[in-house]
Amino acid sequence: MDLELRHLRTLCLLADTGSVTRAAAALATSQPALTTQLQRIEREVGGRLFHRGRSGVEPTELGEFVLVRARSVLLSMDDLVHDISARSASPPVLRVGGVGPLTIEFSERLPEIFPRIPVHVRTEYSPKLVTDLVRAGHLDLGAAIDYVDRDLSTDGPLAWAMLAVEPLHVALQTGHPAAGAAAVALGDLADSPWALTPPDGTGWPECFYLACQRSGFAPEVPYRLHDRSEIRELVAAGRAVAPCRPDFGTGDGVVVRRLEGEPIQLRHLLVWRRDAPVQQASDAVVRLAREILEAAHPAEDTDPSSGTCAG
Structure with a gap:
């Protein structure tokens, strides 16, 4: 072989x-x-x-x-x-990677902490890949996600900071029977077909199936799609409902609603190597990341007549 x-x-x-x-x-x-x-x-x-x-x-x-x-x-x-190849001195370039919009703004503001070090940025689809790149020393900082109920490894070279917890919502067609409520019980969607994104290596969609099991049903999942716009089209056509982030696009036949009891919770994480130079400034880095996340997630609008649900 x-x-x-x-x-x-x-x-x-x-x-x-x-x-x-x-x-x-x-x-x-x-x-x-x-x-x-x-x-x-x-x-x-x-x-x-x-x-x-x-x-x-x-x-x-x-x-x-x-x-x-x-x-x-x-x-x-x-x-x-x-x-x-490890160096004990500060790196000539700060390499930042991540998933989601936090990565870009975070990288733009890191010069507040590291004023003389250029910042290079890369984004990835997979949070697992981001973590692996940090572990391997190819990134100095990683903005990743995983899901509540998963244990973070405290062994090995990686240090973690939990930045925020964000409950997942559900996207529904405006004509769905549950669309008029401010919040929807997951169990009330047991008879609806679901559209899911593929596995991300950090607990999705296992956390979704676990939440459904706890709500007393096994979901029907005929659609597994990468593209959020394709999922949105299915929802708008009434062919599926979909777990989603609060910023999932609304309008044109789609509303986003909270799930009662927050059965699926996403965690925003920051990861770096304990032996990397960034470790010395980790407290300031974590404070900055939390500040950016808090500014990006204002108080949630729970008025069902608004057709949106910001978070």
């Missing part, structure tokens, strides 16, 4: 993005070339590693087995490279 590190990175990227198209774009290659490479890897391991479908790719049982070991190998190698 002739598997190389680049093959393992390709498999992990496919799992993190859930899409051949997205993975190919991240690797700066074509979709057919990446598909051919995946088929070659599958021949090497002797079985299919991913299920392919219209909504993307998902690991098979063999794929999950390989991915766990691939991530371990890659993290060990990245740690080795980081330890070899």
